[in-house]
Structures are given as C-alpha cells and as structure tokens.
Amino acid sequence: MNDFYLIRKNLTRNRLRMILNCFAIFIAFLLLGALGSIRNAFDAGVELSADDRLVVVNKISFTQTMPVAYVNKIRAIEGVQKVTWANWFGGYFQEPRNMVVMLIVDPESYLDVYPEMILPDSQREAWFKNRQGVIIGEALALTYGWSLGDRIPISSNIFSHKEGGSTWEMVVEGIFSASNGRADTNYMLMHHTYFFETQSYGGEWVGWLTLTTGDPEKNEVVSRAIDAEFANSSAETETTTEAAFNRAFIEQFGNISLIIQSVVMAAFFTILLIVGNSMVLSVRERAKEIAVLKTLGFPAPRVFRMVLFESLLLAVIGGVLGMLVAQFMVEGMSNSPQIARIFPNLAIDSGTWATALTYMVLLGLLTGVFPAYRALTLNTITALGKG
Amino acid sequence: MKQTKTVVSMSLLSLPQRGWMAVTVVVAVAIVVAVLLAFLAMADGFRNTVNNSGSEALGLVLRAGSQAELNSGLSGDQVRLLRDAPGIKHDDAGPVTSAELYVVVDGTKKSSGTSANISLRGMELDGLKLRPTVDIVEGRMFVPGKNELVVGAAVADKFTGFALGDLVRLGKAEWEVVGVFSANGGVYESEIWTDVRTVQTQFNRGNSFQVVRFELETPGDIKPIQEYVDENPQLNMDVFTEKRYFSDQSEGVFNLIFYIGWPLAIIMALGALSGALNTMYTSVSQRTREIATLRALGFGGSSAFWGTMAESMVLALIGGVTGIVVAYLFFDGMTGATLGGNFTQIVFAFKITADSMVSAMVIAVIIGVVGGFFPALRAARTPVVKAFSLEQ
Amino acid sequence: MSDNLYELKDIHKLFVKGREPVEIFDGLNMTIKRGDFISIMGPSGSGKTTLLNMLGGVDKPTQGKILFDGQEIQSLGEGKLAKWRAAHIGFIFQFYNLMPMLTAAKNVELPLLLKKLSAKKRKENVEAALALVGLSERAKHRPSELSGGQQQRVAIARAIVSDPDVLLCDEPTGDLDRATATEILENLQQLNREFNKTIIMVTHDPVAASYASTSLHLDKGEFVERDVAA
Numbered sequence A: 001m002n003d004f005y006l007i008r009k010n011l012t013r014n015r016l017r018m019i020l021n022c023f024a025i026f027i028a029f030l031l032l033g034a035l036g037s038i039r040n041a042f043d044a045g046v047e048l049s050a051d052d053r054l055v056v057v058n059k060i061s062f063t064q065t066m067p068v069a070y071v072n073k074i075r076a077i078e079g080v081q082k083v084t085w086a087n088w089f090g091g092y093f094q095e096p097r098n099m100v101v102m103l104i105v106d107p108e109s110y111l112d113v114y115p116e117m118i119l120p121d122s123q124r125e126a127w128f129k130n131r132q133g134v135i136i137g138e139a140l141a142l143t144y145g146w147s148l149g150d151r152i153p154i155s156s157n158i159f160s161h162k163e164g165g166s167t168w169e170m171v172v173e174g175i176f177s178a179s180n181g182r183a184d185t186n187y188m189l190m191h192h193t194y195f196f197e198t199q200s201y202g203g204e205w206v207g208w209l210t211l212t213t214g215d216p217e218k219n220e221v222v223s224r225a226i227d228a229e230f231a232n233s234s235a236e237t238e239t240t241t242e243a244a245f246n247r248a249f250i251e252q253f254g255n256i257s258l259i260i261q262s263v264v265m266a267a268f269f270t271i272l273l274i275v276g277n278s279m280v281l282s283v284r285e286r287a288k289e290i291a292v293l294k295t296l297g298f299p300a301p302r303v304f305r306m307v308l309f310e311s312l313l314l315a316v317i318g319g320v321l322g323m324l325v326a327q328f329m330v331e332g333m334s335n336s337p338q339i340a341r342i343f344p345n346l347a348i349d350s351g352t353w354a355t356a357l358t359y360m361v362l363l364g365l366l367t368g369v370f371p372a373y374r375a376l377t378l379n380t381i382t383a384l385g386k387g
Numbered sequence B: 001m002k003q004t005k006t007v008v009s010m011s012l013l014s015l016p017q018r019g020w021m022a023v024t025v026v027v028a029v030a031i032v033v034a035v036l037l038a039f040l041a042m043a044d045g046f047r048n049t050v051n052n053s054g055s056e057a058l059g060l061v062l063r064a065g066s067q068a069e070l071n072s073g074l075s076g077d078q079v080r081l082l083r084d085a086p087g088i089k090h091d092d093a094g095p096v097t098s099a100e101l102y103v104v105v106d107g108t109k110k111s112s113g114t115s116a117n118i119s120l121r122g123m124e125l126d127g128l129k130l131r132p133t134v135d136i137v138e139g140r141m142f143v144p145g146k147n148e149l150v151v152g153a154a155v156a157d158k159f160t161g162f163a164l165g166d167l168v169r170l171g172k173a174e175w176e177v178v179g180v181f182s183a184n185g186g187v188y189e190s191e192i193w194t195d196v197r198t199v200q201t202q203f204n205r206g207n208s209f210q211v212v213r214f215e216l217e218t219p220g221d222i223k224p225i226q227e228y229v230d231e232n233p234q235l236n237m238d239v240f241t242e243k244r245y246f247s248d249q250s251e252g253v254f255n256l257i258f259y260i261g262w263p264l265a266i267i268m269a270l271g272a273l274s275g276a277l278n279t280m281y282t283s284v285s286q287r288t289r290e291i292a293t294l295r296a297l298g299f300g301g302s303s304a305f306w307g308t309m310a311e312s313m314v315l316a317l318i319g320g321v322t323g324i325v326v327a328y329l330f331f332d333g334m335t336g337a338t339l340g341g342n343f344t345q346i347v348f349a350f351k352i353t354a355d356s357m358v359s360a361m362v363i364a365v366i367i368g369v370v371g372g373f374f375p376a377l378r379a380a381r382t383p384v385v386k387a388f389s390l391e392q
Numbered sequence C: 001m002s003d004n005l006y007e008l009k010d011i012h013k014l015f016v017k018g019r020e021p022v023e024i025f026d027g028l029n030m031t032i033k034r035g036d037f038i039s040i041m042g043p044s045g046s047g048k049t050t051l052l053n054m055l056g057g058v059d060k061p062t063q064g065k066i067l068f069d070g071q072e073i074q075s076l077g078e079g080k081l082a083k084w085r086a087a088h089i090g091f092i093f094q095f096y097n098l099m100p101m102l103t104a105a106k107n108v109e110l111p112l113l114l115k116k117l118s119a120k121k122r123k124e125n126v127e128a129a130l131a132l133v134g135l136s137e138r139a140k141h142r143p144s145e146l147s148g149g150q151q152q153r154v155a156i157a158r159a160i161v162s163d164p165d166v167l168l169c170d171e172p173t174g175d176l177d178r179a180t181a182t183e184i185l186e187n188l189q190q191l192n193r194e195f196n197k198t199i200i201m202v203t204h205d206p207v208a209a210s211y212a213s214t215s216l217h218l219d220k221g222e223f224v225e226r227d228v229a230a
Helices: A003-012 A016-048 A068-073 A109-112 A120-128 A138-144 A192-198 A216-229 A242-251 A257-283 A287-296 A300-334 A337-342 A351-378 A381-383 B002-013 B015-052 B076-083 B151-159 B196-202 B223-231 B241-286 B288-296 B301-331 B354-380 C048-055 C078-088 C103-113 C121-130 C148-160 C178-194
Strands: A052-060 A083-088 A104-105 A133-135 A151-154 A167-178 A188-191 A208-212 A235-241 B058-063 B097-108 B113-125 B135-139 B148-154 B167-169 B171-184 B191-195 B211-215 B237-242 B334-338 B345-349 C004-016 C022-031 C037-041 C063-068 C087-093 C166-169 C200-202 C216-218 C220-223
Touching: A003 A016, A003 A300, A003 B171, A003 C103, A003 C220, A016 A242, A016 A257, A016 A351, A016 B241, A052 A216, A052 A242, A068 A083, A068 A208, A068 A216, A068 B301, A083 A109, A104 A192, A109 A120, A109 A188, A109 A208, A109 B301, A120 A133, A120 A167, A120 B167, A133 A138, A138 A167, A167 A192, A188 A192, A188 C148, A242 B113, A257 A287, A257 A300, A257 A351, A257 B015, A257 B241, A287 A381, A287 C087, A287 C103, A300 A351, A300 C078, B002 B288, B002 B301, B015 B241, B015 B301, B015 B334, B015 B345, B015 B354, B058 B223, B058 B241, B076 B097, B076 B211, B097 B196, B097 C220, B113 B345, B148 B151, B151 B171, B151 B334, B151 B345, B151 C220, B167 C004, B191 B196, B191 C166, B223 B237, B237 B241, B241 B288, B241 B301, B241 B354, B301 B354, C004 C048, C022 C048, C022 C063, C022 C200, C022 C220, C037 C178, C048 C166, C078 C103, C087 C148, C103 C121, C103 C148, C121 C148, C148 C166, C148 C178, C166 C178, C178 C200
Parallel strands: A104 A188, A133 A167, B113 B191, B148 B171, C037 C200, C037 C216, C087 C166, C166 C200
Antiparallel strands: A052 A208, A052 A235, A083 A104, A083 A208, A133 A188, A151 A167, B058 B211, B058 B237, B097 B113, B097 B211, B135 B171, B148 B191, B167 B171, B334 B345, C004 C022, C004 C063, C216 C220
16 A cells, blocks of 8 residues: 555545546546647648748739749749749539649649658659649548549539530549648649640639748748739739748638637636536545544645645546547547548647646646645644544 | 425525535536537527528529639620520619629738738629618718729728728729728628729739629529520529528538537536536535435425425526526627638628527536436435434 | 653643633643553543643644653644654544545554555554454455444554554544443553553543543543542
8 A cells, every 4th residue: 555545545435426527527638639639730731831931922812823924933033942833723523512622733843842742753753744644642532532543533613624614534643641640631733734735714824832942041031032023013922931821821710729729728617617626525525534644644745745646646537538539539530531621630649648738737736736735734633523 | 395395495595505516517507508609609690691691682693613703704795695684683774783803802800910811892883782781881882993992891890901091002003992881790791892894904804704693583583594594505604592602602611610519519518517416416415414304304205306406407507597698798799700612701790599598508407407317316315314324 | 761751841722712712721730651541531621632632743732841752742843743643643533533445454554654664564564453453354344344343443453553652542432332342441451551552541431441540530621639430
C-alpha cells in the first residue's frame, strides 16, 4: 500500500459518482478532440504553407482572372525564383452535386513549386507527356474509387467545351500523396494546354500565381515589386504570403476558431462546475476520515496532495478516454467520403493532444484545489467531533 | 396525493441547503440550451435571410449547369433572345427584365479589419422593380452610365468606407456611394449595385452577363419560359423561380450548421445529465434519513419518488428558461457573415424561433426527467430501517 | 530518560462559544508517568476530550506548557506535531474511525505509510498487530463486514502497529456491549502490562475505569478526589 493506493480507493469508493464525473469529463474531452480536429482541418492550410511562397491574385478579388502573360512578367522580377499558376475549373463528376476540386495548371512548374506533392517519377513523366492526363490526390481517388489509367469525364460549371457541352474526358496518369499527413489531397490537376485548346471561349487566363522567393526575408520586397509592376494596368495584382492568403480565405467562412473555442469553453465550464462541486462534496463527506489521517500523523500538505491527486486522476482518466474515443471517431469520420469532402484533413494531431493534456491537468487542479485546501485546513477536532 | 404534495414541497424547500449542487444543474442545463439555441439561431437566421430574398413572382436564368451566378455566363445575344420569351410580364416599356453581371470585389470588415469578398452587381434599372423587398432608405438610385453605387445596409454597416457620400475604389475606378438600401434583412443587403454597362466596361467584360432576372406573368409558373429555352438551341440555360434558386443556395449552409448544432447539443446534454444525476443522487442520499423517517410515519414510496422527480424537474426547467433567456439576450439579432454559394459574403441576423425554444425546453425536460428518475427510484426504495440507523 | 512521560504545567484553555468565552482549564497541572494506565472520568463539558486532544497534539492550550519526555510540544508547528504524533501516539476513538474502503489489514497499515519501512516489514508488523488483538483471520475484511468489537480491535491494532509510547483512547467502549467492552479493556490492559504502553483513556463507564491503574475524575477543569467504584 502507498498513497496512490489510498487515492485510488478514495476515488472508487462511490463508484456511481466516479462514473458520472468521469463521463462528464469524457464528454468535454470528446468535444475538445472532435472540434479540435475540425479547427485543425481549417488551420492546416495556414500552418502547412511554405514561408517563402507568395500568392498573386487579381486585386479586385481572387475570383477575378489575370492574363497568362503575367507568368513570364513575374518570372522576370528580381527575387522571384520559381513561378507557377493555376486556374479554377469548377469541376464536378456526373452530377453538379459531386463537386471535384480541379485546377488547370502548368504541370512541370506546378510540381516544382509544390515539392510537398509526392508522385512517383514514372507517373510524373507519364502525366507530362499526356495532355489529357490528370493527376489526382489520394483522398480524391479514394472518394470516387479512381485508379491509374481510368478514363473519367469531368464537367465544369464555368467553362464549355468547344465541341459542345461542358464535359472533358481525362485519363488518370498519377495519384499523388502529400508529405505531411494533414495536407489536403482532395483535388486534381489538369494540363493547361489541353484546356486552352478545347475550351469554347475566354482567352488564356490564370486564376492565381504562386511563386517562391527562396528566403522569407525577401517576401516583402518581392511582393511590393510585383504589385508595382502591374499598378494601373487592366488587372492590378495583390501579392501576399501563402499563409496570409489561406488565412484570409478561411476567415471568410466566419470565425470558426472562435465558435469552436466558445463551445469547448462552455462545455469545460459546465464540467468544471459539475466535477468541482462533486469533489467538494466528496471531501466534505469524508471530513472525519481526513481528520483521522491527520490525527494519525499524516502531515497536512500530504493530505492536500492526496486530494489534489485524486481530482487529477479523475480528470486524466475521463480526459484520456474522451480523447481516445474522439480519435477513434475522427479516424472513422475521415474515412467517410461525405465528410472528407467538407473537411479533407481531419485528424487529431499531437498539438491537440498536448492541449488536451494541459486541460486535463488544469481541470484536475481547478476541481481539486478547493476541496484539497479544505482538507488542508480542516479542523481535526471539529471534524472528529461530528458524531 | 396529499402525501406526495407534502413530500414534494419538503424536497423543494430543502433545495437551498444544497445550494451549489442545485446551481450546478441549473447552469449546466442553461449552457446546453444556450449552445443549442446559438446554433439553431445561426441556421434559422441564415435560412431566413436567404429565403426572405426569394419570391415566387420572379424568375431568373443562368447558363446551364452553372448553379451559381458567379459561374454563369450569358452573351448579349442570348439575353436579347430571352427577353422575347413568353411568360415574362410586360409593362409599358416592354418585358420587365434585368440582365445582370456580377463581380466579386474586396471589402474590409469593420469588426476584424480583414478583407472579405463582397458582390458588386451590375443591373438594369428594372432590377429595382424586380426586388420588391428593396427600399432605398438613404440617398437615391444610381444613374446609369455614371460610376455611382447604391449599397446594401449590411455592407454599409459591416464594411468600412461604404457610407453615403463615400468615394470607393473598386477595380481601377473611383465610385461614389449615392444611396443605401434595405432589403428586409435579405441577402441583397450584402451587395453593392450599380449600372450593368458600367461594370462591363470597368471590369473588361465585353457584352456579357451572368443572370437575367424577370417578373413572371403568373407567379410560380416558369413553364412557358422553360419550354421556350428548350426549343431554342442557342439558349442553354437553367430557369428557376427566385425562391427556388435561393433555397437551393442556402440548403447546404443551413444543413451544415443545423447538423453540427444538434449532435453538439446532444453530446453536451449527456454531460449535463451526468451532472444532474450526480446532484440528485446526492440529494437522495443526504435526505435518506428524512425520507426513511417519512416512510416510517406511513408515507408511501411513490411520494418519495415524486419528491425527487419534482426537485430534478424544477432545476432543469429553471436551467432551460435561464438558457433561453441568456441565448435570447446574447444571440437574437446578433449578426454573422459567411461565404454564400457565390463565394461572397452573406450577412445574416441570428434568429431564435419559437420552434427552437420548444426544442431547447424539450432537451431541458429530458435532462430533468432522466436525471430525476433513477435517483427517485432509489428514494422510493429507501428502507424504513435507515431512519433508525446511525450511518447515513 | 525521565520517569515522567508527560508534564502539564499551568494549562489554560479558552473556548469561544457563541460570543461568550468559556474557560475550560484554568491552571491545570498534571504528571503522567511512563507505563501508567490512567482513566479520566467526568461529566460532559468537563474537558476530558479537550485534555486528551492536547495530550495527543491535535489541540493546543491557550497558555501553559505540555512537556513530553522533557520536550515542549505545545510550541511545535503543525508539520512537526504530525511527525511527533506518528512517532509517539496511537489514537483509539469511540466510533473506531476506520477507513470504510480499506480492509482491516490496510487500515492497520495506514500509520506505517508515515515510516520508511519496506513493504515486507510493513506486512510483518501488520500481521503482528492483528495477531495481538486476535483478528488475524479477519485481515481481508472491510469494516462493514466486522462487528463493532472487531472494528475497535482493528482500531487498536492500527494504534499500536507503529509501536507508539502512548495510547490515547476516547470512550473506546462507549459504543459496545458489556462482553465486547470487557474484551477490549482486557486487550488494553495486556498492552499496558506486557508492552509497557502508557494508556490514557477517557470514559463514562466506571467499569471501564476500573481497569486502569489510576482513575482520575475531572470536573470543571480540575481533578477532584473521588472513589472509584470497583
């Protein structure tokens, strides 16, 4: 027997109460884990952006296009290392509801600027050679069950094919993954040459350009130089870092972080009340036993630690269970194509676990400190006097 | 019955003794209710805003398959052809139509200082007639051919630099805000309007449009226009009533918020339930001797049962009402904004409906009933002998 | 080592009850010799339990000195007092005060957690203490599975397991029937005689008091001479 044995016995003496408290804590951490993963999914774009990558968009709005000639003009600007560009295809598969994120790109330069996309060399070569070829992300391949060599028709809700209709026939030449597991791979890329040759209208336009500076220190100078180059032209530009661009895009949906944080905080406040109260009650009920311990010669700080540890233990048991179930749920959810389409990179990462562990300790300390203090200062004589 | 009344009043009167335990249940239930209401208010508010914008008497066409105005594209020829379609109402000046072009521009949010997309809509003067909910509340309508804007009330309110008389730089040109309009809280309030020709020139759009809006001869009847479009190979267009178009647009966002809100509230309710059970079990065990004494005096088990149930119900109901009041004070009328189907901001007001309040109370009542039931069973089964025993 | 285990000098103890200060002791002097078995009787409110608490270092006099083995204990801080209690004092209460969630053996082991002993050594001591009170075969039972007398014997085992100098007993037989009370008292007497434990016992029961070698009667904070009914 040791102090831990006593703590454990104290915790489990009122099994029903322990289970109810554990469950309440479990719920709070389940929410923390599940909502944390959603927030993570939203933030992934920002966190995974390379710090020397800049995005150039039309100053009016990122939905406005720019002439393809900008690519070479920007390449010529000092400090710019690699440049690539993309345009939004507005793709869907068979039904307009089945949205597919497809970008029209320049294959060689795109893969050069985004080295985090992992594609076997053979597939890379095959795609470069076949204009009708597309490469698709792992997640997207999983959603529709597409594999190498499949011929797939993708329709656009923006462009029309010059031979009528708005559907393009593509061949899957490669399936790429991302070097970071949190990165989104729920999209596909098509050759710009194929698109430009077959579209019915609209000249050669690009939606946005991505470039690298090789050194984050140069970002500011380069972005100013680019925007100055196109000032007062028919399509002025706005150049920002990739992270800033992604963040601005996410923020447009509303303050998701704030909403999630508010809900988690509300849940924690509730649980704090429930568990804290219960601990106070539990210590009050055993006032006499605590008095006996102190009479036997247990020093008050040791008794204080024992009560504090009990609530910590409760918080950690409930919390770890909640996080494990959240992990299990999130993994299940991320395998569902419907959910993966909304939140492509749902996962509980080590950061969320670290937050959760911190919260467990905080919850344990907060719910335990008051009853532990009562135990510390408990008047032995009065407590023993209680019949 | 009289027994039950006595016991119920006894257990309720002893509530203050369990002060903090009782407060815990009330607060826990209130928080669950408030969170649920916040989400439902968001979903209802969004739907309300979008649906308020749609009318059965109006119709619109988009390029086939484009689903949203942003993706649509119509040539000047197509627009001319369409104006001749049967089923479109005519007034003295001909068919009541407005061909419109829509570009996305950046605005700066007052609240966060971040930039967000706003729709700049170029329209014809009939456009105003085709939006019966719209009222110019300040200033006047724009004059075609001039760089003049009228802005929606939500834009004027939420974004910097769009007050009446302000000069705004959009694209390459400067524009003057000459009017502010309200649209009964609808999506249009999140838009900026000007002359469609001006937009074509300023944003290099040639003679292209994205949408044609028109008044229907018979409200709700788009069939003649649909047939006309089907017969005419040049017109590959989708025809909608305005109401249908808007409700299609809002469905996804509404469902997302709605189906996140409910599971969240249910999960949190489970947490609150464990708190309620804890409190009620404690209440029963603290009153064991009291209950047993009553039973020794001849009171039945059911009176002990109902006493505990009543206590739990009262706490849950107080919690439910508190939650509703708090949610109402905090969230009702609060404005939010999100990206709509056109990649532009839709500003909407949170709306707590009577239905939501009922749902919230149902959750509170369920917590009260389940949270009281099991402890009440224990109370009813309290052995009489406990009245005489030393230990509690 | 002096013969006097306890020396109480000019003990004053004030209580504030409501607004009125009540003086329980007003200059009490007392000496307790090593190996004594003292019973203290007296009406309620006479200060019996307060005296016992002060002897055990859980309560302090308002004024005066308590010397234990020549060392002043009333001036020790909480932490030192706790250590001192663990080393020298065993407590036995009227309602046993066992931990309901622990078995008899674990209850007895409790005070040993305060000493640096190996698990094996602790086990030996616990077995010895339980054997001494005749409860070896009940080691695995919880308090709720034991009779009142058995619980009190577990409490005695707990009090003696760390081999203290003094046993302080507050109405140890107050909750027990005569036959069981006799067993407990015989147990205490044995501890006093065979193991030379100093025992101070507060009791209402003249029969219990008769087991002591010295019987004192406390009234209004003073010891009064009175015949002990044999």
